[in-house]
Amino acid sequence: MFERRLWFFICGLGLLAVLIGARLVDIQVIRAGQYHELVPRITPRESRFVRPARGAILDRKGRTLVSDEPASDLTMYYAVIERNPNYLRTLARRMRRSGEIPAEVELDEAIEMLRDSLLQTRQIVADAAGVSISMLSEREEAIVKRVQAVKEFIREKSPTVSTIREESRWHAVLEDIPPKLAAELQLRLGNQPWVRVQPGARRVRREADELTHILGRIGAVDDKRIAADPLAGDDLRELRPGDFCGISGVERVADTILRGVRGRVVQDFAQGTEERVEPEPGRDVMLTIDADLQKQIYELLAEGVKNSLHPAGAAAVVIDVESRDVIAAVTYPTYSSAEFRDNYDDLLRDRIRNPLRNRALQTSYPPGSTCKAIAAVEALDAGVVSPETRIHCTGALLPNRPNMFRCWIFNQSRVTHDDTDTAAGQRTEDAIRNSCNIYFYRVGQMLGPERLCAGFDRFGLGRRAGTGLIEETLGVVPTDAWLQRFMRRHAEKADVWNWAIGQGEVTATPLQVANVAATIASGVWRPVVLVRDADGTPIVGDDHPADVPISARALQPVRVGMWRVVNEQGGTAPGARLSDEVERYVMCGKTGSAQAQPLILNYRFVVEHADGRREEVVEISRDELLKRFPEPKPRIVGQFANDRYPPLGEGGKLPAHAWFMGYTQTRDTPKGATPRGRVYAISVLIEFGAAGGRVAGPIAKSIAELLLAPSGAKG
Amino acid sequence: MATRGMVREPSAMLGPARHGLFEFTGLGWGLALPVFLLSLLGLFCIHATDRLGAAAGPGETEWIFAEWAAVLGPATVRQLAFILTGVGLMIVTLLPSYTRIGKHAYLFYGVVMAALVALIIDRYVWDVPDWLIPVRRNTRRWLTLGNYFSIQPSEFMKLGLILALARYLRYRDSYRTWAGLVPPFLFTVAPMLLILKQPDLGTLLMLLPVLFCMLFVAGARKRHLVTVMLAGAALLPAFYAWGMSDYQRDRIRVVFMQSSTDERWHMDKGYQLRQAKIALALGGVTGEGYGRGLFLEANTQLLPEENNDFIFAIIGHQFGLIGCLTLIALYAVIVICGVEIATKTNDPFGRLLAVGVIVMIVLQALLNVCENIGMAPITGITLPFVSAGGSSVWANFIALGLLVNVAQRRPMMMMRKPFEHRDG
Incomplete structure (x- = not known):
């Protein structure tokens, strides 16, 4: 029985052995080719990416504003950093085999040679960096610590892993070495296999503080940015941990273009080859902004703020109406990179000047009387008034409440526009010229809140202006939905009076207001362009808005009124009248003095x-x-x-922001027609500047002269 | 029961024949040659894979053989040391008669059990200092003295179980009844439960085949064994669902997902197996040659555990199908010699001992090969005499010693009858 069973047992084993043999033949002979095909997939390759240079940001005239400048890292092989005793031996053996070290040299001798030259390397690196050897060692220890932590983490998950990738990598021991030093190190250390000077770059901004807000900054990526990356999946372009990307301003808007394509170095250890794909530098982008003009306008604003009764901030935007290029978007004051780096807290706490805000598009203000142009267009378009409809200025809207809802002229000098201008009452163009509150209270009432808000919306209020900057504030169009959501109420009768003259809940940014002027000039609301790629194609952000056409019939009287505001005796902005230097051109505009709550400091x-x-x-x-x-x-x-700024006036009188919006046209443009010549839309805001015509108007005039003067900056 | 006292062991009656230590040159070459070749092959392959970082364990740098290690490679020197001490242990095992060793079978089993219990104590009762019981790869398999000495009790449990079962089963026939099967199963299941908690699935699964084979050749009823196996097979899905941890389940899935087209699977869970198969396929029929081929010349380790669980793939890589079949043939020689020893011995303890040892060696070998070619889940069984390792090398050499011991002390009655000449 025992022997029979043993036979049985041996037969079982034999059967198993035959099966194994068959399987071996299957793997090693029959299907061997199939497995051979997998070899390229598993061949040990060290693949590393080479970071591309980030594209530059140029201004409209091709001047470089921000660019990458070369700066390299000095990296060391991990086994050297870790001081792995076996590494030198392996290396010595390999070098002897390859003939780099003559075969006569004994292995031990070769190791000693390598050890000496390694010591020398450390000395050279330390000297170059201006640190002591012990500090360098500390840096190396930090790298080892980090790698070991990663290894622990990985081994906890998969215990069979004996070496991790980081252990066969190069790690930076010195970062951001300037090119000259990098070249020197390359020369002195180039023959040593454990160090490499790996080229890198540093982002450098030219002196362009006026553009700080627009240009934005780059920062290290985090998980959120990687998750939101539109190029995710493209392994040469997607964001990876350790990368930098644009986190604000144009750096962010144009990030995917500026980014470039990574290069790749693949070392195939099996074949001993190195395959190199050079990185493709990021493409440059062009701002539509003219850096010179921006600087000049900045100085104008600085002057304007200095002369203001309550100096705070200011903003001005210039749009080329034809192309909707933003030629200037200035905010005052601004800050330098050095201030941002060293005195961020001071910048944050400077509540009056508030230099961190981009007032041109990040802060929305009550648009004040500039809004009256919108109300007028909307009223004419809706047919609630005709261009000839005459409305009397009564000084105060409600006969029984003479202290409320008054016209500004009645406030100032106890007269009405009926007294000063025409007793027959004002037509649309007269009301624009006079900026009569009573006219627009009534127009607003006739339009009703819904129609008025629709008008604001058509002129781009409460909507993205199209720059793509995340800093863009939408402003407020106080629709019923908005009121319910944020105020928990419905529109009341008096609301629409206020909104029609640009007070109350409605707010807009200087950029939006400039685009309102451009819309009036051209007859269509269109998103603005801030960034273009090298071909001139506009680069826009997400949810880029579409064009909105405006009825030409309704615009005509408003354009006439805006011409009269500046160019007629008795208009509200005589200070914006262009001087004879630019005799071919005139300015049309609308002033605004928007009452606002003081800042709470x-x-x-x-x-x-x-x-x-x-x-x-x-x-x-x-x-x-x-x-x-x-x-x-x-x-x-x-x-x-x-503390408040500015303090309230007597009787609790609110301070007012000074606004001017307007556009340029040739002198021979027929009244009310679409402007001819070089048409620029301009908006100027001086915080707490009080009177728009007196304070903001002259600045707009200076800007227009800069734009139009034969010698001046031209877009 | 009354008869038990009456039956006396043949050793006690006759005393085993003493052939002297060197007698095994005459009989034992059949075992010694394949084992010598396997060990040599193992050493060479370990040396071929001994590259920077591959087998660097903790404390390696302060090792007393550092000088040699620098020349030959640390793992090679280690393995050489284990083989030499293993041969020493084998010779020690040969000195006393296996019957005398058999008298202490339960003691040996008990000592190993105690060691296993100690490992469990560290886990569940109180924390034993790390220099005594370290936690490596999230398992507690070793008893150590700091960095100087470490031993894996579960490897010795295989021996302990063979000895204890042989001792228990030698004169009984109670295992031909259902009730009589309970004690041998208890012998087996108790250490299995302890090993399960280490955890060390490979060793654990080796114990059951040893039990079944020993019961089988000892003459247990086939229908009992088949019933138990069927019941066990029926319980497998439940064990898969509740008794295993995720990574163990993954290892079983590896076998069934070999032809998956999901590259992520092959780069993650299925990585080891596919790498092993590619290594074998690259070897082809004749192999890449010693120390040659992608898997050995690459700068990094392409095959995890390449000098241990997956050394077979490395052998196939270097020596091809011919090498693989030769390796299996070497084990076949061991089996044939072992079976011959078992048949020629009519001492029941010796027979069972021989069978147990053969089963242990050959099943480990075949299962290891199966793991390498995707015919069995990867559980971490070593290739006997070839794979790098301390305890497993020692345990295998001791087992070999027991086998030779049985062969050497063949009872008189098995000798050729005197004066019976063929030509007469």
């Missing part, structure tokens, strides 16, 4: 500590307040506006 907070003690603290915001206290954070039980 800081708050008086009442905080209650855990032990019940209460304390009053003055701080600029809740976040900053809570930063002051250690855990446990106190409870905020009260918050009051503390």
Whole structure:
């Protein structure tokens, strides 16, 4: 029985052996070719990417504003950083085999040679970096620590892994070496196999502080940015951890173009070959902005703010109406990169000047009387008034409430436009010229809130202007939905009066207002262009808005009125009249003095500590307040506006922002017709500048002269 | 039961024949030659794969053989040391008669069990210092003395089980009944449960075949064995669903997903197996030659565990189909010699011992090969005498010693009858 069973057992084993043999024949002979095909997939390759240079940002005339300048990293092989004792031996053996070290040299001798030259390398690197050897060692230890942490993490998941990729990589021990030093190091260390000077780049911005906000910044990518990357999946272009990408401004808008295509170096250890694909540098993009003009306008604004009663900030936007290129988008004040780096907190706390804000498009203001042009177009288009309809200026809208809803002229000098201009009452173009509040209160009432808001919307308020910048603020068109959502109410009768003269909830950015002027000039609302690629194709962001045509019939009287505002005796903006230097051109415009709440500079907070003690603290915001206290954070039980700027006038009179919006046309353009010649739309805002005609108008005039003067900057 | 006292062991009656230590040159070459060749092949292959970083373990740099290691490679020197000490252990095993060793079978089994229990204690009861029981790769398989010495009790459990089962089964026939099958199963299942908690699936799964084969040749009823196996097979899905951890399930899936077109699977869970098969396929019929071929000349390790669980693929890579079949033939020689020893011995303990040892060696070998070619899940079984490793080398050499011991001390009655000449 025993022997029979043993036979049985042996037969079983034999059967298994035959099966194994068959399977071996299958793998090694029959289907061997199939497995051979897989070899390229598994061949050990060290593949590394070479970072491309980021494209430059140029201005309209091709001047470089931001570009990548070469700066290299000095990298070392990980085994050297780790001081792996076997590495030198392996290396020595390999070098002897390949003949780099003569075969006569004993292995031990060769190792000693390599060790000496490694010591020398460290000395050279330390000297070059201006650090001590021990500091260099510390850096190396930090790299080892990081890699080992990664390894621990990986081995916890898959315990059979014995070496991880990071261990056969090159790690930067010195970063951002200037080109000259890099060349020197390359020369001195080039023959040593464990160091490499890997070329890299540093983003350098020319002195263009006036463009700081527009240009934006680059920053290290995080998971969120990688997840939102439109080029994800393209392994040569997608964002990877450790990359930098545009995080604000044009750097962000044009990121995918500026980024470029990675190069790749693939080392095939099996074949001993190195395959190299050079990186393709990112393409340049062009701002539509003229950097010189931007600078000149910045100086004009600086002057304007200095002369203002309550100096704060200012903004001006110039749009080429034909192409909708933004030729200038200036915000005042701005800041330098050095300030941003070193004194960020000061910038943050400067609540009056608030240099971190891009006032041209990031802050929305009540548009004031500039809005009247929109109300007029909308009223004519809707047919609630005709160009000839005459409405009397009564000084105050409501006979029984003479202190409310008054015309500005009645406020100033107790007269009405009926007294000063025409007793027959004003037509649309007269009302625009006079900026009569009463006319527009009535027009607003006739239009009703819905129709008025539709008008605001058609002129681009509450909508992206089209630059693609994430900084763009939409402003507010107080539709019923908006009111319900943010104010929890419906429109009341008086709302529409206010909105028609650009007060109350409605707000707009200087960029939007400039585009309103461009829309009036051209008869169509169109998104603006800020960035173009090398071919001149506009680069736009997501949700790029579409064109909105405006009825030409309705625009005609408004254009006439805007011409009269500037060029007629008694208009509200005589200061914007162009001088004889640019005799071929005239300015048409609309002023605005938009009442606004003063800035709240800081708050008086009442905080209650855990032990019940209460304390009053003055701080600029809740976040900053809570930063002051250690855990446990106190409870905020009260918050009051503390300092305001500017202080309220007598009788609680609100301060006003000075606005001007307008466009240029040739002198021979027929009245009310589409402007001819070089048509630029301009908006100027001086925060708390009070009178639009007196303060903002002259600045707009200077800007137009810069644009149109034979010697001046031309787009 | 009363008869048990009456039956006396033949060794006690006759005393085993003493042929002296060197007698095994006459009989044992059949075993010694294949084992010598396998060990040599293992050493050479380990040396071929011994490259920077491949087998660098903790504390390697302060090793006493550092000088040699620098020349031959650390893993090679290690393996050489284990083989030499393993041969020493084998000779020690040869010195006393296997019957005397058999008397201490339960003691040996008990000691190994105690070691296994100690590993479990570290996990569940209290924390034993790390220099005694380290946690490596999230498992507790080793008893160590710092970095100087480490031993894997589960490898010795195979031996312990063979000894204990042989001892238990030698004169009984109770295992021909259902109830009588319970004790041998308990012998097997108890250490399996302990090893399951280490966890060390490969060793664990080796114990059951040893039990079944020993019961089978000892004459257990086929229908009992078949019933138990069917019941076990029926329980497998449940074990797969609840008794395994994710990574163990993945390893089983690897076998069934070999032809998957999902490249991610092959780059992740199926990586080892596909690499092994590519290594074998590149070897073709005649192989790439010693130390040659992509898997050995590449700068990085392409095949994880290439000097251990997957050394077979490396052998096939270098020596091709011919090498693989030769390797299997070497194991076949061991089996044939072992079976001959088992048949020629009529001491029941010796027979069972011989069968157990053969089963252990050959099944490990075949299962390891199966893992390399995708015929069995990858559980971490080593190729006996070839794979790098300490405890497994020692355990295999001791097992070999037991086998030779049985051969050497063949009872008198098996000798050729005197004076019976053929030509007469």
